[in-house]
Amino acid sequence: MSLTYAILSALMSAPRSGYDLAKRFNPSVEGSVGFFWNASFQQIYRELNRLEAHQWLQAESVQQENRPDKRIYSVTAMGKQQLCQWIAESEEMAPLKDDLLVKLYAGYLVPHQTIVAKLEAHRQQHQQRLAIYHEIKHQYFPNPQTLSKTLKFQYMTLLRGIHYETGWLAWCDEIMQLLT
Amino acid sequence: MSLTYAILSALMSAPRSGYDLAKRFNPSVEGSVGFFWNASFQQIYRELNRLEAHQWLQAESVQQENRPDKRIYSVTAMGKQQLCQWIAESEEMAPLKDDLLVKLYAGYLVPHQTIVAKLEAHRQQHQQRLAIYHEIKHQYFPNPQTLSKTLKFQYMTLLRGIHYETGWLAWCDEIMQLLT
DNA sequence: CAAGATTATTCACTTAGTTGAATATACAAT
DNA sequence: ATTGTATATTCAACTAAGTGAATAATCTTG
Numbered sequence: 001m002s003l004t005y006a007i008l009s010a011l012m013s014a015p016r017s018g019y020d021l022a023k024r025f026n027p028s029v030e031g032s033v034g035f036f037w038n039a040s041f042q043q044i045y046r047e048l049n050r051l052e053a054h055q056w057l058q059a060e061s062v063q064q065e066n067r068p069d070k071r072i073y074s075v076t077a078m079g080k081q082q083l084c085q086w087i088a089e090s091e092e093m094a095p096l097k098d099d100l101l102v103k104l105y106a107g108y109l110v111p112h113q114t115i116v117a118k119l120e121a122h123r124q125q126h127q128q129r130l131a132i133y134h135e136i137k138h139q140y141f142p143n144p145q146t147l148s149k150t151l152k153f154q155y156m157t158l159l160r161g162i163h164y165e166t167g168w169l170a171w172c173d174e175i176m177q178l179l180t
Numbered sequence: 181m182s183l184t185y186a187i188l189s190a191l192m193s194a195p196r197s198g199y200d201l202a203k204r205f206n207p208s209v210e211g212s213v214g215f216f217w218n219a220s221f222q223q224i225y226r227e228l229n230r231l232e233a234h235q236w237l238q239a240e241s242v243q244q245e246n247r248p249d250k251r252i253y254s255v256t257a258m259g260k261q262q263l264c265q266w267i268a269e270s271e272e273m274a275p276l277k278d279d280l281l282v283k284l285y286a287g288y289l290v291p292h293q294t295i296v297a298k299l300e301a302h303r304q305q306h307q308q309r310l311a312i313y314h315e316i317k318h319q320y321f322p323n324p325q326t327l328s329k330t331l332k333f334q335y336m337t338l339l340r341g342i343h344y345e346t347g348w349l350a351w352c353d354e355i356m357q358l359l360t
Numbered sequence: 361c362a363a364g365a366t367t368a369t370t371c372a373c374t375t376a377g378t379t380g381a382a383t384a385t386a387c388a389a390t
Numbered sequence: 391a392t393t394g395t396a397t398a399t400t401c402a403a404c405t406a407a408g409t410g411a412a413t414a415a416t417c418t419t420g
Contacts, residue, residue, distance in 0.1 A: 012286060017367095042407095042408080068367055070368060091280060099274065103267045104340075105213070108333050129273070167343045179336075220378070221398095222380095248384065
């Protein structure tokens with residue numbers, strides 16, 4: 001269950017409330033973990049309670065003015081150890097698992113225009129996302145050679161996003177030519 | 181539930197038994213749907229029974245010599261209609277959801293060598309997969325311009341795989357330089 | 361002051377996916 | 391003869407993920 005470790009990773013860089021975490025895992029909020037892992041707020045809170053019960057996390061209640069109180073979660077020594085152990089384990093290649101590919105595979109069953117419209121809509125979204133990645137790169141990682149260790153690893157995941165979206169767009173252009 | 185439609189798509193190109201389908205959805209069997217969608221044989225059989233009950237599929241029992249009998253499933257008119265309807269629906273961008281990226285994000289917590297070794301192992305697997313894709317391309321799609329409609333769509337999904345793996349390898353090489 | 365937005369969290373229900381075990385036929389190898 | 395492998399399928403238990411609804415405090419706006 002990678003959500004467990006995705007949460008631990010996110011909380012390692014900074015303790016946060018469930019609410020703040022949930023925002024970062026929300027796919028519609030730009031520029032956060034949500035780009036390569038997402039989860040609903042219900043999922044996050046459920047997992048936080050589970051991890052607190054296992055003592056991988058500890059929570060501190062924080063009284064707030066002007067808004068409801070909250071609980072700030074941070075990773076315990078045990079949680080950190082578990083995270084490191086998980087990182088060291090080997091993992092399978094992640095499958096693509098993309099609805100669009102399944103649809104394309106059976107694309108001969110529907111009107112041509114249905115598929116073309118779909119690809120154009122996705123193309124726009126991927127282009128937007130690539131633009132966001134580039135913006136993050138320029139804003140937070142202008143000089144990749146001089147990054148701290150922590151930031152360097154975050155930068156590498158950002159680069160993955162950039163390569164992924166670039167590859168997606170190149171593919172889209174190539175198949176559009178086949179379709180027209 | 182995309183497995184439903186992935187199964188329908190696979191059975192649209194040719195009626196098959198659960199056993200044959202399961203092989204095609206097996207991630208460790210090379211050169212099939214399993215590259216962009218996978219499922220265990222238990223999942224497949226469960227889903228086939230569900231779809232037969234809904235009359236999206238029909239089954240025909242086939243007596244065999246030299247091996248156990250089997251049931252061949254094919255898509256009904258209703259199943260085909262449901263598949264086409266699903267294809268026409270809009271879909272979200274698929275998230276990356278890759279354990280390796282979560283691990284990389286928190287990579288500063290473990291020895292450098294742990295991450296480098298992981299990337300090298302993955303690099304080899306991705307390179308192998310790319311080689312398989314290229315082989316399929318040369319063997320089944322030597323002349324992309326002259327493909328039947330059905331094969332053209334399959335070819336487009338293959339191209340996605342090629343772009344994906346090419347992008348992955350380019351990314352890997354780029355971050356390896358950052359790591360060393 | 362009522363209505364709506366934002367912050368903050370929980371509970372219950374349902375669907376989807378994973379894992380272990382079991383059953384049965386037939387062939388091939390030891 | 392027995393063990394192992396390939397074909398072919400089912401059942402049960404469990405974990406993980408997704409969805410809908412609810413509660414509650416506080417701030418903003420008409």
